[in-house]
Each structure stands twice: as C-alpha cells, then as structure tokens.
Amino acid sequence: MNITVQNIRTNYTVSGEGEDVLILHGWGSNLTVHNQMAAYLAPHYRVYALDMPGFGETPEPPAAWDVDHYVDFVLEFIREMGIRSVILIGHSFGGRVIIKMVTRQNLSVTFPKLILIDSAGILPKKTLKQKCKIRIYKLGKKILNISIVKKLYPDALEKMRAKSGSADYNAASPLMRQVLVKVVNEDLTPYLASIPSPTLLIWGELDTATPLADGQLMEKLIPGAGLVTVKGAGHFSFLESSYLVHKVIGSFLNIKE
Known part of the structure; x- marks a missing residue:
C-alpha cells in the first residue's frame, strides 16, 4: 500500500485488528524483514510497518535528513493513519528513531509500550x-x-x-551516505532517562553492530526497562531466533495464545 507523507510516496503494510502496533526497520533494511513478526502479532493487533525514506520501496528523502527528520516523518505517518495510541517496535535504526520520538514533548499520540531490538542510539567511544x-x-x-x-x-x-x-x-x-553520517554521530544516551513507556529490550548476545553492552546500558538508564539476551544470536536476533523473540514479545504484550 502507498500513502503520501511529507510529499514522499511511502510504502507500508497493515494487517490484523485491535490495538495499534507500528514496526520500524533498521538501516539498509525494509518492512519485509518483519513479515514473520507482523504475522505473529496480526491475530491480536492492527500491525503497521513502513519503509522509511531511502529504504525498500520508499524513495530517498529530498535532502540529507537527520534523526529528527525521520521522527517528524513517522509522526506524520501516524497522524495520517489516525492513530492516537500505538505500541512501537524498532530494530537498530528504527530503535534510534523511536528513542527520539517518544521523548518529544506535547505529542497527540501516546506510546503504551516500547520494544527495542538490537537498537542503535549509543555512540561508541572511539579508540x-x-x-x-x-x-x-x-x-x-x-x-x-x-x-x-x-x-x-x-x-x-x-x-x-x-x-x-x-x-x-x-x-x-551519495545522499544516504550523508544521512548515515548524521544519524550515527548523534548520541542518544542523554534521552534514555526520559523514556516514559515500559520498555522491553531484546538483544543478540553476539551482536557486533550494536553490542550487548549497549543494551545493558539502556536497561540501566531507561526507567522500568527489562533486557532479554538472545543466546548465540547477532544483530538480527529477531530473525535468527524468531520463535524465542516472538514468545518474549508475546509475554511482554500479554498475548494469550
């Protein structure tokens, strides 16, 4: 399906009925990597997933966006869908967008629960x-x-x-390289203590892109956060151990199976 958001023809999917869930993909990925997760959630929720600008079937943004531009974009998508309350699930770059979005003030949408999977956002110290x-x-x-x-x-x-x-x-x-430089050089650590929603952190034990230490720091700094480590999994823990990850998400969302 397509909708125009900020003059960008945006590719998205929606499935199921019930409370709203929005899934945001990671860098270099697209909504299709979350098909299994969407299928797991659809019997219990209305599940949205979208290709963010520059990924999948959604064209690149008109300029070199930073994280705030992507936040603005996702918030406009949420408004266009008429969503007032939504559970957010974000992998890697999607998690980065979520961290900044939920700490915005005076929003017309609420976020009852967050799920961050191998999330980006913490700037590593350079050797x-x-x-x-x-x-x-x-x-x-x-x-x-x-x-x-x-x-x-x-x-x-x-x-x-x-x-x-x-x-x-x-x-x-070339344009998305400029975007990448902007987003990876912004440290979101100062925002973590302001996250207002109950947060589930899911992390691959062997993740080298966003190391497990990042998840441990997020658990420490986000009020009410809980961390689940996926043994033997890397950066795409939700694909490598999908059954386990789905069960953990189901428990967090109180899904009755």
Missing part, C-alpha cells in the same frame, strides 16, 4: 586507532578533492571510501 584512521581519511579526502588530483586519479576517492567506510556506508547512495 586511538579509529581516531587516527578518521584523521588520515579526512586528509586523504581533502587531497583527492583537489582539481588536478581529481583529473589524474578520478577513481581514487571512491576506492579510498570503499576501503575506509563501513558496509552500510559503501552500500548507500
């Missing part, structure tokens, strides 16, 4: 080696952007990016 690598990259970028150097070595900058950038960065378009 000395990482700091040196960033400095070298920035210096190289300056040199390779000089006109004469560009003419002599037209592919050098892209090759350097491919060598230095993360898999997400290298896979993204």
Whole structure:
C-alpha cells in the first residue's frame, strides 16, 4: 500500500485488528524483514510497518535528513493513519528513531509500550586507532578533492571510501551516505532517562553492530526497562531466533495464545 507523507510516496503494510502496533526497520533494511513478526502479532493487533525514506520501496528523502527528520516523518505517518495510541517496535535504526520520538514533548499520540531490538542510539567511544584512521581519511579526502588530483586519479576517492567506510556506508547512495553520517554521530544516551513507556529490550548476545553492552546500558538508564539476551544470536536476533523473540514479545504484550 502507498500513502503520501511529507510529499514522499511511502510504502507500508497493515494487517490484523485491535490495538495499534507500528514496526520500524533498521538501516539498509525494509518492512519485509518483519513479515514473520507482523504475522505473529496480526491475530491480536492492527500491525503497521513502513519503509522509511531511502529504504525498500520508499524513495530517498529530498535532502540529507537527520534523526529528527525521520521522527517528524513517522509522526506524520501516524497522524495520517489516525492513530492516537500505538505500541512501537524498532530494530537498530528504527530503535534510534523511536528513542527520539517518544521523548518529544506535547505529542497527540501516546506510546503504551516500547520494544527495542538490537537498537542503535549509543555512540561508541572511539579508540586511538579509529581516531587516527578518521584523521588520515579526512586528509586523504581533502587531497583527492583537489582539481588536478581529481583529473589524474578520478577513481581514487571512491576506492579510498570503499576501503575506509563501513558496509552500510559503501552500500548507500551519495545522499544516504550523508544521512548515515548524521544519524550515527548523534548520541542518544542523554534521552534514555526520559523514556516514559515500559520498555522491553531484546538483544543478540553476539551482536557486533550494536553490542550487548549497549543494551545493558539502556536497561540501566531507561526507567522500568527489562533486557532479554538472545543466546548465540547477532544483530538480527529477531530473525535468527524468531520463535524465542516472538514468545518474549508475546509475554511482554500479554498475548494469550
């Protein structure tokens, strides 16, 4: 299904009946990765999932958005759907958007419960080696952007990016690379203590993208949060151990099966 949100033709799905649930996907992903979860919840809830701008079948945003732009976008989607109260489920980048959204003041929508799965939002401290690598990259970028150097070595900058950038960065378009840089460099740790809703944290024990330590910190800082660690799972714990994750979510939402 499609709806226009902020002049962007937005792809979304809706299934089931009952209290509203909205699922937000992670970076580089799309709503289809949550099909199993939506199918599990649909007999008990009205489940919405959407492709956020720049992912799946929803076009890129008109400019290099930051987290607040995505929050504005999701809130407008919620208004367009006529939702007044919604349970939020977010994986990775989706969790980042949720953290910032629920700490906004004077909203016309309420969030009775939150589920954050391998959520992003905590800015890791850079090691000395990482700091040196960033400095070298920035210096190289300056040199390779000089006109004469560009003419002599037209592919050098892209090759350097491919060598230095993360898999997400290298896979993204030029615009979405700018978005990625903006969102990953914002530390949402100061917002965690202000999250007002009961929060379930689900984390893959072996997650390397958003380490388990991030989940443990979130449990400590979010009032009333509880953390469930999924043994042997990585960043996509909800896919790797879907049965367990669904049971944990069902217990948190008091689903009677």
